[in-house]
Amino acid sequence: MSLMKLNQLYRSVILDHANHPRNFGELATRTSDLVLRNPSCGDIINVQIQVEANQIRAIKFRGSGCTISNASASIMTTMVKGKSLAAARRIINLFLDNIVNKEIKEDEQDQLGDALLLSNVAKFPTRIRCATLSWHALADLIDEQEGVKIND
């Protein structure tokens, strides 16, 4: 039965994150935020971060999205919260490589944690954008932070 294939995409952890998103909402104090849009469905995601001493102290997201997009954003926030900007960027790059089926090392796979569960999205090319939207938003926010630092 082909719904077995749906089960590959929608693992229970993913459904749990989508249904009960972590770090969902509005940061009272934030350093920066960014809205990105998925042009194919019009979904929007807003990612907010609070950065102190090059560290992501707090992160939240808001928006309307599909299961994949919400779950991915939720997982992303749990993985980068408390990490340095550099460490967060490493995780983002690993995630973006993994989601397009680029080979990554075993120890790197460990670093991806729950985000590794989204690997199967690679088999659903039309959904890759859903999975990567929030990660791209965070990457842009880190760019902005590091840009600010250079300008200082």
Added chain:
Amino acid sequence: MIKSEVKTDFPILKRMVNGEPMVYLDNAATSQKPQSVIDKLTDYYVSTNANVHRGVSTISVQATDEYEAARSATASFINAPSSRNIVFTRSTTESLNWIASGYADNVIQPGDEIVITVAEHHSNIVPWQQVAKRHHATLKYVTLAANGQIDMADAKQKITDRTKIVSINQVSNVMGAINPVTQISEIAHQHGAVMVVDAAQSAPHIPIDVQAIDADFLAFSGHKMLGPTGIGVLYGKAERLAEMQPVQFGGEMIDMVTQQTATFQPAPLKFEAGTPNIAGAIGLHAAIDYLNQIGMAEIHRHDQELTKRCIDKMKQIPGIIIYGDDDPVNHNGVVTFNVAGIHPHDVATGLDMEGIEVRAGHHCAQPLMNYIGVESTVRVSFYFYNSNADVDRFIKALETVKEFFANEFDEAEPTI
């Protein structure tokens, strides 16, 4: 109903998707092609390929004759007075853009108004936004009645003596209702405005008579009506096409060129700069022949029956929200819906796993999505090669997908 054997004319309908026989329900996006159209394209390249309206060689004359025969067939298809009313373009989008840049740009003055509806495709919105911006004109939107059709009372109010152009779809790619374009055309003309009809979704599905509508311009695409991609049609009244300026310049469209000046051919050739999509036009001719053989009235009836069967069955499934009129008769092969608590992309992926090909997204109609209060929807759209069995496969898959997500989302909250 049209016999389901018609499917065998369409080779692609035999293919599998994700291990299941494909049910193609995205006909509002593009239609599939019958063998006769595919053969015609091959035949043209195998036996007649040459440039048109140039030279005296036998083969060039044959290609020109076939290209012009396509123009005549297109004219008859929409009951245009003459083949000279038919300009070949790339698509509906290009046709509408040419009307905006080649016609509207020359007539719109500051303070003038352009009237469209909230249910237009982006291609019938953005070109007018640009015209309005360039000339400090106002773009006004007619709202919809509860049945998904244009609210005629609002149309009468919005179309005034300041209105220079009214541009409206004959069938919405989201709602599927047939709009009373003849009536709107009359109102537009009473105020001295020009009537543009976006027939992208109607030309494949219902008989069209441009003279009965009294349209000044009408645009549609070949690929949604069995033809190849890259061929579109711009119909214009003779006097409108005479007023309209070409947007592109080059070969074929000129009368005489000196170092500093050029004069142009009369319409339609003055618009067709460069080598046109000859194969596309000839392929469209084959598509029109195929459609005529079945009969547009017959196709319309078939679409209606499938739509009714589909909507009646969807109404039996709890949690399905159908947009547009409650009566299937106002959907014309297009059913736009959501499943409560499940994102349209998730529904579409689920259906895709079952071999059912549908569209999920905003359907290039974001102002309409905003108007009906959603970000995106799922859409199934039928054509005459779809059968009752296709509807039933879709319904079964929809139930399965709904169940899959409902079970996982035991504490389902609405989408965030």
